Each structure stands twice: as structure tokens, then as C-alpha cells.
Amino acid sequence: MKAAVLVFPGINRERDMARTLRLVSGREPAMVWHTEPELPAGTDLVVIPGGFSYGDYLRCGAIAARSPVMDAVRTFADRGGLVLAVCNGFQIACEAGLLPGVLMRNQNLRFICRDVYLRVETSNSPFTRGYNAGQVIKVPVAHGEGNYIADSETIARLEGEGRVVFRYSSPDGMVDPNWNHNGAINAIAGIVNERGNVLGMMPHPENHVEAAIGSTDGYDLFAGLTDHLAKAA
Amino acid sequence: MDLPVIPNEPPITPELVAEHGLKPDEYQRILDLIGRAPTLTELGIFSAMWNEHCSYKSSKVHLRTLPTKAPWVIQGPGENAGVIDIGDGLACVFKMESHNHPSYIEPYQGAATGVGGILRDVFTMGARPVACLNALSFGAPAHPKTRHLVSGVVAGIGGYGNSFGVPTVGGQVRFHSRYDGNNLVNAMAVGIAEADKIFYAAASGVNMPIVYLGSKTGRDGIHGASMASAEFDEDSDAKRPTVQVGDPFSEKLLLEACLEIMARDCVIAIQDMGAAGLTCSAVEMGAKGDLGVTLELDKVPCREEGMSAYEMMLSESQERMLMVLKPEKENEAEAIFRKWGLDFAVVGHTTPSMRFIVKHGGDVMADLPIKELGDQAPEYKRPFVLGEKPKPVDATAVEPPVGTTDALKMLLATPDLCSRRWVWEQYDHIILGNTVQRPGGDAAVIRVADGPKGLALTTDVTPRYCEADPFEGGKQAVAECWRNLTAVGARPLAITDNLNFGNPERPEIMGQFVGCVRGIAEACKALDFPVVSGNVSLYNETNGRAILPTPSIGGVGVLADFRKSVSLAFKSEGEAIILIGETLGWLGQSLYLRDICGREEGAPPPVDLVEEKENGDFVRDLILSGAVSAAHDLSDGGLLVALAEMAMASGIGAALDAAPGDIPAHAYWFGEDQARYVVTASAAQANGLLAKAQEAGLLAMRIGVTGGTALAVTGEMPVPVADLRKLHEGWLPAFMSGEVAPTV
Numbered sequence: 001m002k003a004a005v006l007v008f009p010g011i012n013r014e015r016d017m018a019r020t021l022r023l024v025s026g027r028e029p030a031m032v033w034h035t036e037p038e039l040p041a042g043t044d045l046v047v048i049p050g051g052f053s054y055g056d057y058l059r060c061g062a063i064a065a066r067s068p069v070m071d072a073v074r075t076f077a078d079r080g081g082l083v084l085a086v087c088n089g090f091q092i093a094c095e096a097g098l099l100p101g102v103l104m105r106n107q108n109l110r111f112i113c114r115d116v117y118l119r120v121e122t123s124n125s126p127f128t129r130g131y132n133a134g135q136v137i138k139v140p141v142a143h144g145e146g147n148y149i150a151d152s153e154t155i156a157r158l159e160g161e162g163r164v165v166f167r168y169s170s171p172d173g174m175v176d177p178n179w180n181h182n183g184a185i186n187a188i189a190g191i192v193n194e195r196g197n198v199l200g201m202m203p204h205p206e207n208h209v210e211a212a213i214g215s216t217d218g219y220d221l222f223a224g225l226t227d228h229l230a231k232a233a
Numbered sequence: 234m235d236l237p238v239i240p241n242e243p244p245i246t247p248e249l250v251a252e253h254g255l256k257p258d259e260y261q262r263i264l265d266l267i268g269r270a271p272t273l274t275e276l277g278i279f280s281a282m283w284n285e286h287c288s289y290k291s292s293k294v295h296l297r298t299l300p301t302k303a304p305w306v307i308q309g310p311g312e313n314a315g316v317i318d319i320g321d322g323l324a325c326v327f328k329m330e331s332h333n334h335p336s337y338i339e340p341y342q343g344a345a346t347g348v349g350g351i352l353r354d355v356f357t358m359g360a361r362p363v364a365c366l367n368a369l370s371f372g373a374p375a376h377p378k379t380r381h382l383v384s385g386v387v388a389g390i391g392g393y394g395n396s397f398g399v400p401t402v403g404g405q406v407r408f409h410s411r412y413d414g415n416n417l418v419n420a421m422a423v424g425i426a427e428a429d430k431i432f433y434a435a436a437s438g439v440n441m442p443i444v445y446l447g448s449k450t451g452r453d454g455i456h457g458a459s460m461a462s463a464e465f466d467e468d469s470d471a472k473r474p475t476v477q478v479g480d481p482f483s484e485k486l487l488l489e490a491c492l493e494i495m496a497r498d499c500v501i502a503i504q505d506m507g508a509a510g511l512t513c514s515a516v517e518m519g520a521k522g523d524l525g526v527t528l529e530l531d532k533v534p535c536r537e538e539g540m541s542a543y544e545m546m547l548s549e550s551q552e553r554m555l556m557v558l559k560p561e562k563e564n565e566a567e568a569i570f571r572k573w574g575l576d577f578a579v580v581g582h583t584t585p586s587m588r589f590i591v592k593h594g595g596d597v598m599a600d601l602p603i604k605e606l607g608d609q610a611p612e613y614k615r616p617f618v619l620g621e622k623p624k625p626v627d628a629t630a631v632e633p634p635v636g637t638t639d640a641l642k643m644l645l646a647t648p649d650l651c652s653r654r655w656v657w658e659q660y661d662h663i664i665l666g667n668t669v670q671r672p673g674g675d676a677a678v679i680r681v682a683d684g685p686k687g688l689a690l691t692t693d694v695t696p697r698y699c700e701a702d703p704f705e706g707g708k709q710a711v712a713e714c715w716r717n718l719t720a721v722g723a724r725p726l727a728i729t730d731n732l733n734f735g736n737p738e739r740p741e742i743m744g745q746f747v748g749c750v751r752g753i754a755e756a757c758k759a760l761d762f763p764v765v766s767g768n769v770s771l772y773n774e775t776n777g778r779a780i781l782p783t784p785s786i787g788g789v790g791v792l793a794d795f796r797k798s799v800s801l802a803f804k805s806e807g808e809a810i811i812l813i814g815e816t817l818g819w820l821g822q823s824l825y826l827r828d829i830c831g832r833e834e835g836a837p838p839p840v841d842l843v844e845e846k847e848n849g850d851f852v853r854d855l856i857l858s859g860a861v862s863a864a865h866d867l868s869d870g871g872l873l874v875a876l877a878e879m880a881m882a883s884g885i886g887a888a889l890d891a892a893p894g895d896i897p898a899h900a901y902w903f904g905e906d907q908a909r910y911v912v913t914a915s916a917a918q919a920n921g922l923l924a925k926a927q928e929a930g931l932l933a934m935r936i937g938v939t940g941g942t943a944l945a946v947t948g949e950m951p952v953p954v955a956d957l958r959k960l961h962e963g964w965l966p967a968f969m970s971g972e973v974a975p976t977v
Contacts, residue, residue: 009574010482012398016666052396055482111391113661142395142661207663212796213680214668 001229003029003045006073008064011051011088013204020206021047024222034067044229045082046073048089050142050204060103060145061091070096082126082225083198087143090190090200099193099200100158101150103143107183111144115215116181116203118189119169122162125192127199130224136173137217139203141181146202148184148191158191166190166201245270253280259611266605274543274591274598278606281509281547282516285771288610291737292769295750299764300757305726306765307428313354313505314424315765316431317727319791323681324428325688326360329368329421329731329787331770335476336418337465340385344418345393345479349551351422352397353505356488357554359432359495360424363665364679365394367404367420368692368731368785372413374648374968374975379408382416383656384969389479390420391659396481397488400668401660402677405692405785408648411700414465414775419731419768421787423690425681432495434504436522436557436583441501443515443526443581444563446570447487447553451536453477454510454549464736465775483552483575490573491554497569499562506553512546514555515581516589520607525584530593534576542593557583617743623701626821626835628900633829637902638949640829641873642960644903647828648975650870651964669795673882675720675866676790678798687795689723691788695869696781698837701822703745703782707752708840712907713868714788715760719849720866720910722798722856723790725760730767730786735779737771745782746771753784759842762788799856801865802882806940808862809919810887812872813926813933814848814909818900824870825903838905845908851931852910860918867909873902873946875911876937880944880954881961889937891947902946913939 003021007014014031021029029047030040039046053064064070070092077083077098085093093099106112115138120131131137150158158164166189168180180187182202190201205218243249250260253276263271263279271279285291301309307324308316314328332347348365355362367390372379383406394401399422436443454477494500502522504514511528519526530545540548558566563579570577584590589606591599635643644650657672669687670678676691693714699706711728718725730753735742757763773780792798820826821835855861867875880886892901914922919935926933945951967973 010396010485012396012485013664016664019666051398052482052485055396055480057482110388111395111659111661113395113663114658140663142664144395204663207666210666212669212684213666214663214671 001025001027001045001226002042003047004032004039004043005029005047005049006032006034006069008034008053008067010053010055011049013050013087017047017049017206020209020222023209024219025226032069034064034069036069037072039072039076043076045084045225046076048083048085048092050087050089053088053092061088061095064092065095074098077198080195080197084127085198085200086204086206087202090202091145093198093200098198099191100154101148103145104147104149105145106147112181113140113142114181115140117169117171117179118166118203119173121164121167125165125196126225126228127221128165128224129228130220134173136169136171138215139205139208139218141203143202146182146184148188155185159186163192164188165192165199243273245276249276253277254284255280259283262611266609267601272598274546275601277543277547278512278599278601281512282606283610287509287513289769290611291613291615291771292746293612294614295747298750299754301763301765303761303763306763307431309765310767312433313357315727315729316358317765317789318428319686321686322428324426324431325423325789326355326358326426327421327423327729327787327789328354328766329419329729329785330768331731331733332418332420333415333733333770333773336386337382337416339476340382341389341392342476342478344386344389346477346551347418347420348390348393349479349481349484350507351420352399352484353507355422355424356491357432357503357505358426359430360426361492362399362422362424363667364423364677364690365399365401365421366690366692366787367418368694369404369406370412370417370783371408372416373410374408376410376413380969386416386418387656387659393479393481395661397485398664400662400664402662402668402679403672403690403692406653406656409696409781411781414778415773415780417733417773417780417783419785421692421729423789432500432503434502434517434521436502436518436524438501439524439583439585441557441583442560442563442579443583444556444558445533445576445578445580446556447575448480448483448550449534449536449576450545450548451550452540452544452548455544455547464772477549477551480552486573486575487552487554490570490575493569494566497565499558499566500556501559502557504555506555508549510547510549516603516606518555518557519583519589519603525586525588525603526581527584527590528581528592530591532578532580534578542591542598546591615737615743616740617747618740619744619748620741623834623836626826628818628820628897628904631820631826631830633899635829636949637873637898637946638952640825640899640903641877642952643829644824644870644874645877645957646960646964648964649824650874652962653965654962655965655969670721670798670800674801675717676723678721678792678795680795685794685796687792687798689718689721689790689792691717692785693717694783694785696783697822697833699745699749699782699784701837703748704752705837705839706782707749707784708756708842709837709907710784710786711753711756711760711762712840712842712845714786715762716849716866718788718790719853720864722853723792724853725762725788725790727763727765728786728788730764730784732767733770733773733780733783733785735772735774742779749782749784756842760846797857799861799864801863801879803879803885803887803913803939804862804883806885808913808915808939809935810937810939811912811914811919811922811933812909812936813852813912813931815906815932816872816896816901816904816909817906818896818904819906820900820904823903823905825899838907840907848908848910848931851926851929852912855912855922860922861912861914863913865911867911868905871903871905877944877957879911881958884942884954885939886941886943886945886954887937887939889946
């Protein structure tokens with residue numbers, strides 16, 4: 001794995017992400033400043049981490065989506081490169097046109113930080129090959145704007161093409177409004193693009209990779225990615 | 234007397250002096266000091282430096298009595314934050330500070346900038362912030378403003394910390410009618426630095442450039458520190474313009490830029506612009522380094538046009554820093570700041586003259602002796618009266634209005650004992666990936682760097698104890714803090730104190746202050762737990778009604794291996810539940826007496842500091858040796874509330890023996906005797922544990938066994954843990970959504 005973690009002003013989970021990538025893959029990721037026009041040579045995974053890029057002042061992710069480095073990311077994704085976009089990264093990816101839809105304010109209008117349960121909808125993705133379809137994992141969320149929405153046509157396509165990868169659920173895998181903390185349509189927690197090489201998700205798998213810090217349920221996302229890239233190389 | 238330095242300024246009238254919060258004798262002191270009438274700018278500077286908030290003029294004489302030294306203390310009070318050695322070349326930098334007055338007037342921004350200010354204090358010293366905590370006091374739930382204030386303050390704390398990117402891992406929330414007109418927002422920040430790379434405020438070297446960094450200066454927050462040094466009345470809402478507006482995005486950039494230039498060894502001295510902004514920071518840098526300072530205000534980056542010298546000197550615009558840079562590194566530092574998109578301007582230089590000179594538009598607007606500005610602030614030995622100590626409540630004379638289980642159910646759903654989940658779920662408490670014990674336990678535990686070292690953090694005080702007996706209350710606040718750190722297995726190292734009181738010009742309020750400080754000092758000495766930083770907030774009163782005395786104590790402890798810490802949750806079925814410490818059934822000032830019997834009275838539980846230390850050291854050894862699976866300190870609500878908390882945290886119930894015959898059952902279950910813990914241990918380890926306690930001459934007894942899904946007290950109806958959880962989790966969300974109309 002040769003990962004590149006993008007750093008925009010106001011991003012704040014880039015260290016968490018870098019530590020997890022190092023822990024799981026054994027390789028130090030490159031930290032790439034937002035003004036860079038190119039990704040480091042040989043990059044095989046781009047990570048857009050969480051945080052509050054540009055303070056979330058205009059619209060979450062809107063300013064970061066227009067950074068020079070995002071042109072390079074678009075080119076990289078067009079060529080089939082893997083892009084993992086988490087939390088603010090998901091918002092940036094939507095604003096940058098890498099993924100459809102938008103993340104609105106949580107239904108209760110408050111920031112929410114807690115562990116949630118995700119049902120893994122497919123294992124047929126480089127991002128989820130470490131899991132079994134239908135498996136329920138516990139990972140934390142920390143966001144004020146995670147309420148995913150898109151027009152009904154887009155939702156129908158996402159569902160029809162099996163591009164909803166993670167869904168908020170109860171601990172036993174039932175989709176239920178009581179377990180959909182932010183009110184996302186169809187309890188959508190994570191989606192991939194048409195080609196399946198860009199994943200956007202609101203929860204933070206990178207914060208659940210060590211037993212001593214709570215849970216290891218996020219580990220297999222990164223382990224699966226590492227494995228996939230090793231085989232591709 | 235000389236003419237004022239600047240013509241064209243309004244003459245200084247007694248009204249103008251009064252408007253600046255200076256008393257006639259204080260003004261006379263200024264005249265004596267400078268030998269002429271001050272200019273308006275100078276008057277503003279004096280009011281900024283000599284108000285209660287910045288000068289500690291009422292409290293200083295008492296604060297000097299606090300113990301501040303220990304072999305592990307690197308920096309005690311007097312700098313931006315305290316610094317302690319946590320081993321392996323690392324230091325912990327921390328401080329707690331109040332933002333009470335602004336948070337009442339504008340709760341979101343007031344609380345947000347409180348967090349921003351304390352974070353700046355920590356990273357100014359070269360530390361990367363790793364955790365925030367807070368201590369919040371609100372008025373009665375039934376008061377019409379309370380819900381609005383809770384909502385705004387919590388959102389403000391979250392809004393700043395979440396965006397800045399530091400986990401908010403712990404704190405306190407309480408409700409009492411005495412905070413109706415003055416809520417308290419005490420914010421604590423904790424950072425980690427290399428022990429030999431701490432940065433200080435004292436400038437050194439003559440003719441060194443003084444650099445302004447961060448956000449631009451605007452007209453916000455002018456006289457904020459003066460506001461924080463006065464009482465409220467009906468017109469307090471008119472003070473909204475004195476509240477600053479926070480920008481966590483800029484602060485995050487400032488953090489990264491500051492740490493980057495510190496790592497490149499560019500910095501000689503650094504001071505953040507907090508209360509009284511440019512004035513306070515420039516004077517402190519010069520005075521601490523025995524140097525004069527000349528400021529050229531025309532070079533200050535301003536957000537608004539036409540700002541006067543007076544406005545620039547008193548602005549409390551946020552996210553700004555003042556630094557003395559190594560001249561040869563100036564270009565390198567500037568490039569780093571430009572990269573982060575922050576303002577960078579050389580606004581002055583150090584001088585050998587020991588004068589504080591402010592120039593603007595070609596004129597000298599102020600020319601004052603720099604040492605005296607700081608050191609010669611008035612210092613008062615205000616008269617105080619120590620109140621009479623209330624009599625203990627005789628537990629046998631308290632008729633229990635309801636049965637034990639019903640009382641427990643009621644208590645768990647009271648404003649002061651219900652779950653605070655609604656609050657801490659609005660704070661990102663897991664960012665940085667080091668949170669080992671999350672909010673809701675005795676103390677938060679975070680991993681330091683990649684471990685195995687860990688820090689335990691907590692904030693504590695029981696204001697109703699302080700009100701009834703300031704000395705015992707002050708002792709108890711420190712003891713409970715120490716106990717909470719101990720209950721997760723940490724070695725308590727040091728505290729920061731945030732002393733919130735009413736008007737010190739009233740002898741009974743001053744008496745509360747003096748009593749609490751004496752209690753704090755006594756406990757700190759006995760527990761070897763020095764004060765390394767702090768803050769005093771006085772004049773927390775409205776129309777002559779003061780808050781409960783609230784000396785918030787923020788504590789830091791260290792764990793050599795964070796994996797050895799235990800949480801309060803029951804871990805498995807069939808384990809012995811053991812009570813450590815002496816239970817006499819102290820009902821005075823207990824929540825049972827107040828919330829179940831409707832009596833807020835009596836002496837608070839006394840703290841025996843010797844017993845506190847012995848029991849705590851014993852429990853810590855048990856935890857670190859792996860002899861216990863869970864530990865919890867006993868405090869508000871007493872034994873049964875603590876046991877319910879342990880059950881609710883796990884879902885595992887317990888079978889509990891009936892109260893021993895020599896104490897009334899309600900006093901046994903709900904009394905708030907101090908220096909006590911509950912631990913659980915496997916059946917195999919329990920006997921050894923009890924024998925060890927006996928050997929050490931400590932009181933420990935088996936009081937029940939874990940198991941099942943209900944809390945069952947012998948002779949009472951068992952109550953399902955799920956029902957307890959529902960009660961415990963229900964009140965705060967229902968109150969905040971307006972579903973319940975509170976009666977208190």
C-alpha cells in the first residue's frame with residue numbers, strides 16, 4: 001500500500017488516519033498538502049480524512065473540493081485509483097462530484113459522537129472484502145452533518161446497483177429509525193461510485209482498530225484494502 | 234502635574250474613571266505612579282491590567298497559601314498554564330479557566346471562546362492539546378433561561394473543540410437555583426510536550442522584534458475582562474457586544490503554525506492574547522523579562538477601519554498571539570505563517586527602558602512604567618467573616634419518605650444524578666484515537682502518544698458542601714478529584730483550580746473564598762497534590778444574590794500502563810462486591826436529603842485526609858496488581874447510586890446484602906461518607922483482598938455479588954437494570970426537548 005492522506009486547512013483526523021494506515025499496512029502514508037497539483041508517484045490509495053476543512057464555514061467540504069489537489073484526485077479516480085473518503089472527506093467527495101448526493105444536518109440538529117452499528121451490505125468491494133455481507137460492525141461517528149440525501153432517481157440507482165456499502169442498523173442488523181442516528185435516507189452510511197473505486201462513509205473505522213482503545217471492528221476495512229492492493233501490485 | 238502626552242483626548246473625569254471600573258483610590262494610585270493624569274488609552278490600559286480578572290487583587294494574598302511545589306512540578310502558577318513531568322521526557326501542560334459572564338450573555342460564543350482561550354494557553358507553551366474537560370453549573374431546570382443556556386453552552390463547547398480537533402473527555406454538569414442569574418462555564422485543556430521544550434512568556438534581549446500572529450484585530454470583546462469583574466443586574470443583556478466571537482478554524486491553523494515554528498526553534502518568547510488582549514500580553518512579555526516594550530499600532534492587522542489606539546489595546550478578538558522571534562529566524566517563521574494563511578506582522582520591539590510605549594498615527598498614546606503596570610496592581614486584604622458551621626443531621630431522626638428502591642429510582646432521574654449522555658455525545662470524545670475511558674466514568678483515561686503511558690483526567694467540586702462549610706467543601710473538592718483519578722488506577726499528580734465566587738467586597742463571600750482556599754490547601758498538602766495553575770472568577774452574582782461557592786478542581790494523574798486501568802462497569806457475573814472505607818451514614822447535605830426529603834441542610838460529610846490517602850493508595854495498588862475487575866468512587870448519591878451506576882454501565886445486575894443493623898437503611902444506602910470505593914473481584918481473589926485490607930488496618934467488607942439482570946437488595950423488590958437505565962437516561966433529553974416541565 002502506498003497511501004496518500006490529503007491535508008486541507010481545518011482537517012483534524014489526518015493523524016488518526018495516518019496512524020491506522022501505518023498500524024495495519026506497516027507503511028507510513030504520505031501526507032499531501034492541499035496546494036499540491038500532483039499526488040506522490042506510485043500512490044495506490046488516496047484518503048480524504050475527517051475534520052472541518054475551512055471550518056465548514058461555507059458548506060461542508062465545498063471549499064476543499066475546489067483545492068488544486070482535488071484535480072489530481074479526480075484524475076486518479078478516473079483511472080480507477082482507490083479513494084477512501086471519511087466523514088468530512090465524504091462531504092468533500094460529494095462536493096467534488098466524485099460521489100452523488102449530499103450530507104445534510106443531522107435530523108436532531110445536533111453534533112453526535114457515539115458508537116453506531118453498521119450492516120456491511122456487500123463484501124464484493126476492495127473496501128469491504130475484509131468483512132462478510134450482512135456482518136454488523138461497531139464503529140464511532142462524530143459529525144453534525146451526516147444525514148445523507150439524494151434525489152429519488154439517484155437513490156434508486158444506488159440501491160439497484162448495490163452501491164450502498166454500509167447501512168446504520170441495530171446491533172443485530174435490523175434497519176430501524178431508532179438506530180439511524182442522523183436520519184439518512186435508507187439509513188445510508190456509506191456508498192461507492194459507479195465504478196466502485198471511491199468509497200464515501202460518515203463513520204470513522206480508523207478510530208476502531210485497537211482492542212485497548214475500544215474495538216477492532218474497523219480494522220478489517222484497512223486490512224482488506226491492504227490485501228487487495230498487495231494482490232493488485 | 235504634566236500635561237497629558239496627547240492633546241485632543243477627552244479630559245479624564247471621575248465618571249470616566251468609574252466607567253472603567255476603577256475605584257477613586259485606585260485612580261489616585263495611578264496618578265501617584267505616573268505623576269500626571271493618564272491619557273484615555275492609558276486609563277484603558279490600567280483598567281485592563283488592574284481589574285479583578287487580570288490582577289487577582291482580591292484573591293492573590295490567599296492564593297499564595299496554596300501548595301504549588303513537588304519534585305514533578307516543572308512550572309507552577311504564573312505562566313499561561315501549569316506544567317508537570319510525567320516521565321520519559323514528557324510533560325503535561327494544563328489549566329482550567331472560567332468564561333462565566335460571557336456565557337450567560339451569549340451562551341454559544343461565550344462557551345466556545347472559553348474553550349478557545351484555554352486551548353491557546355496550552356499550546357502557547359509548546360504543547361499539543363490532547364484533551365478538554367469542563368465543569369458547568371446552570372440554574373434550576375424550572376428557570377425560564379436554563380434550557381436555552383444549557384443548549385447554547387453545550388453546543389458552543391462542542392462547536393469549538395470538535396472543529397479544533399481535540400477530544401472533550403470529561404466534565405461536570407449541575408443545576409441549582411443559585412446559578413439562575415450566573416451560570417458557570419469552566420473549561421480545562423490538557424496538552425503534551427517534550428519536557429525540555431516548554432515555551433514561556435518572558436521576553437529576552439533588547440531590540441528584539443515583537444511579532445503579531447493569527448487573526449486580525451476587531452472591535453469585539455472590548456472591556457470583556459472588566460465585565461468579568463462586575464456583578465450582573467437587569468441590564469446585563471446590554472453587555473452582549475463585549476462577548477467575543479470564536480473561530481476554531483483559525484485557532485487550528487494557529488496551533489499547527491505555532492507548533493511548526495516552535496519545532497524549528499524560531500521562538501524566544503510567546504504569549505497568547507486572551508483577556509485584555511494586546512495590552513496584557515505585551516506587558517506580561519516585557520515585565521517578566523525585565524524589558525520595556527514599544528508597540529507600533531499602525532502595524533497591527535485590523536479587521537475594521539479607523540480603529541483607535543484605545544480600541545486596539547482593549548480588543549479581545551480571538552485567535553491571536555504575540556511572540557518574540559529569533560531575528561535570524563524571522564523569515565522562516567513568516568513563511569510558515571503565510572503557508573497557514575495567517576497574519577504575521579512585526580508590531581514592536583523590546584527596549585532597555587522598562588517603559589511600555591504605545592505609538593499610533595505618529596503620536597505616543599501611552600508611556601507607562603511596565604513593571605508597575607503588572608506588579609503594582611492594587612492588592613486587597615478584604616475583610617472576611619467565616620460563617621458558623623452547621624450542625625450534623627442525625628440520620629436516625631430523618632424519616633424515609635419512600636422505600637430504598639423507590640428512592641434509588643427517583644434519584645437516578647434527578648437533574649443532578651441523571652445521565653449526562655445528552656451533553657457528552659455532542660462533544661467529539663474519541664478524536665485522536667487515544668480515548669481509553671470515555672465520559673461517564675470516574676475519570677477519563679487517555680493514552681499518551683503510542684502508549685503504554687496514560688493520563689487520567691477529571692473535574693470535581695460539590696458546591697452544596699462548600700456553601701454549608703467552605704473549609705470542608707474545599708477539602709472535599711480536592712479529595713474527590715484525587716479519588717476519581719485513583720479509582721481508574723492513576724497516580725494523582727497535580728491540579729488546576731478554578732475558583733468561582735460572588736462579590737468579594739462582601740465579607741461573607743470573602744469568607745467563603747478564604748474557607749475554600751484553606752480547605753483546598755490542606756487537602757493538597759495531605760495528598761501531595763499541588764496546584765500548578767488556576768483562575769479566579771469573582772462577582773458571580775445578580776442583584777445581590779451570589780452563586781454557590783464553586784471551586785472547580787481539575788486533576789491530572791498518570792498511569793505507567795493505561796491497559797491496567799479499570800472502569801466502573803461490572804465485568805462478569807458471580808463476582809464479589811466489596812465496599813472499602815467507613816460507612817457512618819452521613820446524610821447532611823446529601824442528595825437523598827435534598828431531593829428525596831426536600832431538606833437542603835446540615836453539615837457536609839467531613840473528609841479525613843489520612844483515611845482518604847490510605848484507602849486510595851490501597852485501591853490503586855489493587856487495580857495495578859490486577860486484583861480487581863471494576864472500581865468506582867462513592868460520591869453524590871452514596872453507595873446504592875454508585876452500585877446502580879456500575880450495573881447500568883454493564884447491564885449486569887447484583888444481589889446486595891441488607892443494610893447492617895447499626896445504621897438506618899436509608900443512611901447506609903444513600904449517605905455520602907467520604908474516602909470510600911466499591912470494587913469487584915473474582916470469588917477467588919476476594920478473600921485475599923479482604924485479608925490484605927485487614928492487615929493494613931483498613932475497612933473493607935463484602936456487600937453482595939454481581940449477577941442477573943436486576944439490582945436486588947435483600948428484603949426489597951428487585952429492579953431490572955434496564956428500568957434503571959431508562960430512568961437514568963431519560964430525564965435530560967426529555968427536559969431539553971421540552972417534554973417534561975421540571976418542578977425544581
